[in-house]
Amino acid sequence: MKKINLDSNEKIEKISGKLKVLQNNQLPKFGIDAFLIANFIDKSKSQRLLLADFGAGTGIIGLLYAIENPGKVFLIENNSQLSQLEEKTVGLNDLKKRVTVINQDINNLDGTFQLNSLDAIVSNPPYFDSPNYSKKNLSKERSHARHEENFDLAVLVSQSKKFLKSKGKLYFIYRAERIADFIDLLIKNGFGISKMRFVYGKKNTGAKLVLVKAIKQGSNAKINIEKPMIIFNERNEYTKELQNILHDNKYFFYVIQTADNYLYAGTSDDVNRRFATHQAKKGAKFTRAAIRHPLKLVYQEEFSSKSEALSFEAKFKHLSRIEKERYIGL
The missing domain is CATH 3.40.1440.10 (GIY-YIG endonuclease)
Structure with a gap:
C-alpha cells in the first residue's frame, strides 16, 4: 500500500487488515449500513462483472466488494471533496486498475455508461425525509448524505432501470417502515424483488432497516426472505454475526x-x-x-x-x- 499525505481533518480507518479507508471529519462518514449492504451483495468470480456504487460517499461499499471479488467497480459520487477522498483511498489500496472514481451527479450519467451495460448496482441511498429530520447541526455536505434532496430512491431505481443489463441486480438498504413505497416503485419500473433481509436493533424489537436485492425485468422472481439480522445482543454488544460483518474480529x-x-x-x-x-x-x-x-x-x-x-x-x-x-x- 502506498503512503499519502493526509489533510488535517483526514484519518485512515483500517478494516480487517485488508483495506484502508480515508475519512474526513468535515464530510459524511461510513457507518454500519455500509458494511451490511456490502455483505449482502452476491459474490462473483467473474473478472468481467461491472458493478457501480451510486452515491458512493467514502467508497467503502465498492471497495469492500473489490477486495473480495475480481470484477470492475465504479464509485459514482457527486460531491467533489468525497470523490477526491475516494481517489486517495483507491490509490492507498493499489486498486486503480479495477476501481474507477467518477465525480458525477447520479441524474446525469448518460455520458458515463452505455444503456443496459452494468451487471450490478449497489447503493446506500438517503432515507431521511428532509422536513422530518431533526438533526440540524450537520454540515451542508453531511446533511446531503442523509436527506432525500438531490438523490432519492426514485432516482436510484429509474437510473438502475436505465443502466442495468436485463436481469441485472440492484442492491440497496432502506428503512423497513417504507417497504410499501419501494416495493411499489420497483414494480412500476419492472423490477422483481428476489431477496430481502430485515435488520433489528435487538431481539423482540421492530425492524429498523431492510436489505433488498431486486432484478431488472425479473417480475417472476421468487422472494427469499433471509433470517433476521440482529445488531446488539442482550449485553448491548455487537452480535457475533455483526462483528464478522464489520471485520471487527479482535x-x-x-x-x-x-x-x-x-x-x-x-x-x-x-x-x-x-x-x-x-x-x-x-x-x-x-x-x-x-x-x-x-x-x-x-x-x-x-x-x-x-x-x-x-x-x-x-x-x-x-x-x-x-x-x-x-x-x-x-
Whole structure:
C-alpha cells in the first residue's frame, strides 16, 4: 500500500487488515449500513462483472466488494471533496486498475455508461425525509448524505432501470417502515424483488432497516426472505454475526501461569471462555495435567486480527523467561 499525505481533518480507518479507508471529519462518514449492504451483495468470480456504487460517499461499499471479488467497480459520487477522498483511498489500496472514481451527479450519467451495460448496482441511498429530520447541526455536505434532496430512491431505481443489463441486480438498504413505497416503485419500473433481509436493533424489537436485492425485468422472481439480522445482543454488544460483518474480529494474546510456575501462552477471540476451558482441563494438553492446577490468568493483549495475535505469540515463545516476565509485568 502506498503512503499519502493526509489533510488535517483526514484519518485512515483500517478494516480487517485488508483495506484502508480515508475519512474526513468535515464530510459524511461510513457507518454500519455500509458494511451490511456490502455483505449482502452476491459474490462473483467473474473478472468481467461491472458493478457501480451510486452515491458512493467514502467508497467503502465498492471497495469492500473489490477486495473480495475480481470484477470492475465504479464509485459514482457527486460531491467533489468525497470523490477526491475516494481517489486517495483507491490509490492507498493499489486498486486503480479495477476501481474507477467518477465525480458525477447520479441524474446525469448518460455520458458515463452505455444503456443496459452494468451487471450490478449497489447503493446506500438517503432515507431521511428532509422536513422530518431533526438533526440540524450537520454540515451542508453531511446533511446531503442523509436527506432525500438531490438523490432519492426514485432516482436510484429509474437510473438502475436505465443502466442495468436485463436481469441485472440492484442492491440497496432502506428503512423497513417504507417497504410499501419501494416495493411499489420497483414494480412500476419492472423490477422483481428476489431477496430481502430485515435488520433489528435487538431481539423482540421492530425492524429498523431492510436489505433488498431486486432484478431488472425479473417480475417472476421468487422472494427469499433471509433470517433476521440482529445488531446488539442482550449485553448491548455487537452480535457475533455483526462483528464478522464489520471485520471487527479482535483477537487476544494471553498468558496463564501454572501452579508449577510455567508460563503458558495462547490466543483466542474470547479469553475468558478459553481460560474457563483450561481450568476445566479441556484446553491444551499442557494445561490438562493436574500438576499445572490451579491456573492463573496473568496477562492478555488485544490485536486487530487473528494473524497478528498468532504472530506475536510465536515471538513471545522465543523470549527468555526473564524477557517474558518483564513484558507481561510479573
